[in-house]
Amino acid sequence: MSAIDIVTVTLNPAVDQTLQVPGLQLGQVNNALSLRFDAGGKGVNVASVLADLGHACAATGLLGEDNAYIFENQFAARGIADHFIRMPGATRINVKLNDPQTGNTTDINMTAEEPAAAALQLLRAEIAALSAGPARVFVLAGSLPPGVPADYYATLTRDLKVAGKTVVVDTSGAPFAAALAGAPDLVKPNRHELETWLGRALPDRASVIEGARALRAAGPANVIVSMGEEGAFLLTDQGCWHARPPKVNVVSTVGAGDSMVAGWISATLQALAPDQALRLATASAAARVSSPEGALHRAGLAQLAAGVQVEVIEI
Ligand SMILES: Nc1ncnc2c1ncn2[C@@H]1O[C@H](COP(=O)(O)OP(=O)(O)OP(=O)(O)O)[C@@H](O)[C@H]1O
Ligand SMILES: [Mg+2]
Structure with missing residues (x-):
């Protein structure tokens, strides 16, 4: 190795x-x-x-x-x-x-x-x-x-x-709030985790972007806010992007966020630009939700990445 x-x-x-x-019947054999x-x-x-x-x-x-x-x-x-x-x-x-x-x-x-x-x-x-x-x-x-x-x-x-x-930190609650001041390179809360940290609901796109800015101001260099089937926002010192997932047959969403984090790390190790990192992260998540068991295939990933729609958000 x-x-x-x-x-x-x-x-x-x-x-x-x-x-x-x-x-299944509870209370029965x-x-x-x-x-x-x-x-x-x-x-x-x-x-x-x-x-x-x-x-x-x-x-x-x-x-x-x-x-x-x-x-x-x-x-x-x-x-x-x-x-x-x-x-x-x-x-x-x-x-x-x-x-x-x-x-x-x-x-x-x-x-x-x-x-x-x-x-x-x-x-x-x-x-x-x-x-x-x-x-x-x-x-x-x-x-x-x-x-x-x-x-x-x-x-x-x-x-x-x-x-x-x-350093990438992906957790929630008090450990998440405390970790921000350590200035991790990436945090990836889902919308609910960001709402919990902010103490308020984020009902629309504008409020999620505003919440991501507040989170980034608290320390992390890069923030991804994932929103399940609605995709994810990435906020960096270079700008803000939104990615829409490719169309896939969703089998299980368990581990979707973890796969997204892995995709961003892989992109970072390849020195890809932020929008391409978000594309790969979203493709990696799509691969996991459509094929939750077994290994993730690199060939399929490239095809999924081509199907991700990345949009620049002016902020
Ligand atoms: N139903 C779905 N359809 C398509 N893509 C999805 C779906 N659910 C999740 N994804 C993809 O996975 C990414 C991460 O999902 P989600 O926001 O649910 O993360 P999470 O709540 O952190 O998950 P985890 O349980 O792994 O911590 C989304 O941004 C999206 O790209
Ligand atoms: Mg998660």
Whole structure:
């Protein structure tokens, strides 16, 4: 494997356990058609897409050793360098009960246990070691487990910026608000996350653009506000753009935002202009929503990118 270009950090991963249960009835005995386990977590998703796009990735964070094999299998299949710290016990499991007769999915999510101080120290040391290496981009993604201070990403962002790294932060709530002052290179809230940060609704296009400007003024160099099927805005020091997704058959929107982040990073590593970065990010998201399982194909991505409509927004 070539030298690592990107490191993703996931403190609060989860195993997605999906059971297909036709005609699911709560409170009854049900028969399942199938059971599958998938490695979940935003940084893991971002690393998977980047690996599919041909980038050398390392993934770090915190994993419970009892079910770490689910992640290890995925890292091996994708060629992702495994730098996760192992902790006693199991990584939390999010159960998805899918009824193929109705198409409904019932989610039952677990809260992680508080990580031990020693595990957090090992993680900081691992990230410091990785930042002393050739990796150019660090991705801090997802929620923080209980007991981890809300300024965790903010402190990490500052340290990584001092080390000359490009830093992407994709999270929500208090860790998101705190991270902004560390001046990450990219944040990618969805519209709801931006509304939460601002404390007001963003009912139309003009208000979303205004909200993105307020967010950029708080520290990040680049802001993408994603809006599901309505596409996304990108705001940089060079201007503002809106991208409309290509027409695709939407199978599942899980991980759409993570795939968008991965596309922007891939474009940045290729030194593409901002509008082309937004185009690739949108194509990468479209590839994920139309084909949620398995590897993302680079040939298909070029075709999707050609179908993205990018418009310059005068501000
Ligand atoms: N239904 C859809 N149709 C077409 N494109 C979509 C759809 N949903 C999402 N996308 C694409 O994915 C991008 C990111 O989606 P979204 O705004 O839902 O991110 P998110 O809420 O951060 O997702 P995540 O759950 O991964 O965090 C959108 O800007 C769009 O390009
Ligand atoms: Mg998101």
